[in-house]
Amino acid sequence: xxASSINLAVIxxxxxxxxxxxxxxxxxxxAVAAEGVELKxxxxxxxxxxxxxxxxxxxxxxxxxxxTRDAILFGxxxxxxxxxxxxxxxxxxxxLLKLRFxxxxxxxxxxxxxxxxxxxxxxxxxxxxFIVVREGTEGPYVGNGGSLRTGTPHEVATEVSLNTxxxxxxxxxxxxxxxxxxxxxxxxxxxxxxVLVFAGHLWKRTVEAVAQEFPxxxxxxxxxxxxxxxxxxxxxxxxxIVTDNLFGDILTDLAxxxxxxxxxxxxxxxxxxxxxxxxxxxxxxxxxxxxxxxKADPTAAxxxxxxxxxxxxxxxxxxxxxxxxVADVEKRDGTARGTSAVGDAIAAGL
Amino acid sequence: xxASSINLAVIxxxxxxxxxxxxxxxxxxxAVAAEGVELKxxxxxxxxxxxxxxxxxxxxxxxxxxxTRDAILFGxxxxxxxxxxxxxxxxxxxxLLKLRFxxxxxxxxxxxxxxxxxxxxxxxxxxxxFIVVREGTEGPYVGNGGSLRTGTPHEVATEVSLNTxxxxxxxxxxxxxxxxxxxxxxxxxxxxxxVLVFAGHLWKRTVEAVAQEFPxxxxxxxxxxxxxxxxxxxxxxxxxIVTDNLFGDILTDLAxxxxxxxxxxxxxxxxxxxxxxxxxxxxxxxxxxxxxxxKADPTAAxxxxxxxxxxxxxxxxxxxxxxxxVADVEKRDGTARGTSAVGDAIAAGL
Ligand SMILES: CC(C)[C@H](C(=O)O)[C@@H](O)C(=O)O
Ligand SMILES: CC(C)[C@H](C(=O)O)[C@@H](O)C(=O)O
Numbered sequence: 001x002x003a004s005s006i007n008l009a010v011i012x013x014x015x016x017x018x019x020x021x022x023x024x025x026x027x028x029x030x031a032v033a034a035e036g037v038e039l040k041x042x043x044x045x046x047x048x049x050x051x052x053x054x055x056x057x058x059x060x061x062x063x064x065x066x067x068t069r070d071a072i073l074f075g076x077x078x079x080x081x082x083x084x085x086x087x088x089x090x091x092x093x094x095x096l097l098k099l100r101f102x103x104x105x106x107x108x109x110x111x112x113x114x115x116x117x118x119x120x121x122x123x124x125x126x127x128x129x130f131i132v133v134r135e136g137t138e139g140p141y142v143g144n145g146g147s148l149r150t151g152t153p154h155e156v157a158t159e160v161s162l163n164t165x166x167x168x169x170x171x172x173x174x175x176x177x178x179x180x181x182x183x184x185x186x187x188x189x190x191x192x193x194x195v196l197v198f199a200g201h202l203w204k205r206t207v208e209a210v211a212q213e214f215p216x217x218x219x220x221x222x223x224x225x226x227x228x229x230x231x232x233x234x235x236x237x238x239x240x241i242v243t244d245n246l247f248g249d250i251l252t253d254l255a256x257x258x259x260x261x262x263x264x265x266x267x268x269x270x271x272x273x274x275x276x277x278x279x280x281x282x283x284x285x286x287x288x289x290x291x292x293x294x295k296a297d298p299t300a301a302x303x304x305x306x307x308x309x310x311x312x313x314x315x316x317x318x319x320x321x322x323x324x325x326v327a328d329v330e331k332r333d334g335t336a337r338g339t340s341a342v343g344d345a346i347a348a349g350l
Numbered sequence: 351x352x353a354s355s356i357n358l359a360v361i362x363x364x365x366x367x368x369x370x371x372x373x374x375x376x377x378x379x380x381a382v383a384a385e386g387v388e389l390k391x392x393x394x395x396x397x398x399x400x401x402x403x404x405x406x407x408x409x410x411x412x413x414x415x416x417x418t419r420d421a422i423l424f425g426x427x428x429x430x431x432x433x434x435x436x437x438x439x440x441x442x443x444x445x446l447l448k449l450r451f452x453x454x455x456x457x458x459x460x461x462x463x464x465x466x467x468x469x470x471x472x473x474x475x476x477x478x479x480f481i482v483v484r485e486g487t488e489g490p491y492v493g494n495g496g497s498l499r500t501g502t503p504h505e506v507a508t509e510v511s512l513n514t515x516x517x518x519x520x521x522x523x524x525x526x527x528x529x530x531x532x533x534x535x536x537x538x539x540x541x542x543x544x545v546l547v548f549a550g551h552l553w554k555r556t557v558e559a560v561a562q563e564f565p566x567x568x569x570x571x572x573x574x575x576x577x578x579x580x581x582x583x584x585x586x587x588x589x590x591i592v593t594d595n596l597f598g599d600i601l602t603d604l605a606x607x608x609x610x611x612x613x614x615x616x617x618x619x620x621x622x623x624x625x626x627x628x629x630x631x632x633x634x635x636x637x638x639x640x641x642x643x644x645k646a647d648p649t650a651a652x653x654x655x656x657x658x659x660x661x662x663x664x665x666x667x668x669x670x671x672x673x674x675x676v677a678d679v680e681k682r683d684g685t686a687r688g689t690s691a692v693g694d695a696i697a698a699g700l
Pocket of ligand 2: 194225443633
């Protein structure tokens with residue numbers, strides 16, 4: 001696909017969000033301009049700061065407006081940990097998760113790659129190059145829970161994980177399709193089916209069934225606890241991991257850590273059916289402690305912009321951004337550089 | 351506490367279970383004999399092999415008999431991964447988890463300590479010495495789920511996490527009590543309360559309330575995804591982690607990995623009210639691939655025996671086993687030793 005313009009929604013958010021997004025937009029603009037494509041931006045004020053000012057999380061009109069865009073570039077949201085003015089988790093749930101669920105972002109794509117050996121906390125990381133395909137619209141994230149006799153010694157609180165054949169099958173098929181395009185062509189299902197029998201077996205059966213459609217792709221299974229062990233002892237074994245929303249949340253932070261930290265981890269919240277715009281965001285949060293100081297690393301946001309271009313079909317431009325990032329990262333020697341210096345260097349390397 | 355005999359139940363189980371348990375019993379026997387205490391053992395045949403032979407998982411009479419013992423020493427259960435004769439997870443759920451739930455093992459205690467720097471996959475592990483107090487009788491482990499239209503494109507599968515004030519409070523109090531006896535006196539609650547709101551807030555409120563009873567103990571909170579990052583970037587920060595059953599399962603395997611592998615990780619399934627015997631087991635599984643070859647590392651089983659003695663009040667004997675293990679582990683240089691050679695060396699070091 002290729003068009004003469006991209007109609008982009010930008011949600012910078014809170015904390016370091018606006019700082020890293022400014023660099024991602026800088027790089028994005030330059031990358032597509034080289035192909036004669038214009039980047040039309042619409043900025044949206046959303047997040048904790050916006051909530052404090054207005055009481056709004058994600059109004060229906062804003063959601064409707066976002067639906068008219070080709071894609072969303074998202075920074076980070078969330079207030080300072082100690083800020084008691086904001087009910088805990090409200091921005092995450094009523095804005096970030098609401099976007100993922102409303103726009104049916106069922107593929108939460110998180111690539112993990114170690115560039116050089118810079119920054120891995122592992123003594124012998126080896127070659128790390130895998131992607132996690134995290135389910136994004138089901139599981140324990142559905143908000144289906146409750147509490148009875150809250151605040152009394154007789155309180156009972158529940159959380160219900162909801163899993164459907166429809167939801168599991170489409171994300172598993174996406175994982176196999178992505179694996180079929182990779183060199184090693186291997187899918188690892190991560191779950192905990194020896195304990196979470198019903199959800200686990202739905203996942204396992206679905207993987208067995210979908211695997212038939214991809215005879216060239218091999219697959220295996222790991223319990224989530226065992227997967228965390230391999231993540232630190234033998235991460236090279238992974239090619240494509242497919243897993244549920246919560247296990248994916250946990251594994252991708254760990255994966256980010258072993259590949260040099262969440263300063264580098266990009267992600268896409270993708271609606272593969274294209275019935276709504278997909279959203280691309282760094283895995284990191286708003287990091288209020290370093291906000292406004294121009295020292296946040298914009299690399300994860302820039303890599304997220306590359307995923308965005310990939311999704312929109314600008315594969316060439318995406319590859320050029322990635323190559324510029326790799327070139328920059330491999331030169332890093334631990335010397336501190338400001339946010340815009342990193343953005344400039346990557347833009348210059350395009 | 352001290353008595354002239356310990357009435358011990360031994361469940362060797364499958365695979366390497368019997369091999370490592372033999373060494374643990376050897377060390378246990380010698381450690382208590384030095385204090386004039388007799389070790390009376392009753393061995394129980396349970397596990398995958400037993401299921402294949404009899405179709406029994408954990409018969410009521412066996413459970414009743416186990417209740418009459420002072421404590422249970424448990425090896426490992428589970429068939430070879432590819433063995434399709436055994437319905438997946440049945441031994442885990444109907445035997446291991448059934449024991450934990452029936453005997454009200456609400457404190458699943460898992461100490462993590464790095465001895466020397468032998469074997470950590472981390473480049474700079476630093477000093478690692480924390481304990482995880484994992485809840486053992488609630489959460490997503492309750493087996494409360496189901497599936498509708500199973501095997502059709504309209505399947506819906508659920509898993510319900512059940513959490514009670516009673517269940518959370520007792521384990522949180524245990525964690526604070528253990529922290530109050532440690533040098534750093536710090537508790538970290540790990541959960542995901544920004545998403546799992548109801549369960550998460552029950553945990554959070556309970557920690558705030560119980561913390562009042564322990565003014566000398568400090569505490570903080572981490573989302574489970576962030577906790578996995580710190581586990582590989584700064585594990586020294588942890589002193590006592592308290593968390594739910596599933597998060598505890600995941601974090602303790604990761605903790606075992608960073609401290610040199612599950613060959614060293616011990617655990618206790620503890621009923622602090624002493625209304626039923628507690629059970630002590632290595633964190634590792636039955637490892638069918640190396641079973642019967644006399645090469646499994648019995649250290650985790652031996653350390654589990656030390657936790658058992660601790661629980662029964664034989665603190666001196668427990669400390670002596672631990673010291674003998676530390677002395678042995680710090681001498682290790684990677685040369686392979688057989689299971690009984692390791693057991694002999696530790697027994698000799700008592
Ligand atoms: C902020 C939070 C709701 C979110 C999640 O749990 O999905 C974050 O941790 C992530 O991984 O994107
Ligand atoms: C075997 C399995 C049911 C068990 C668990 O999940 O608790 C194991 O992983 C453990 O950590 O003891």
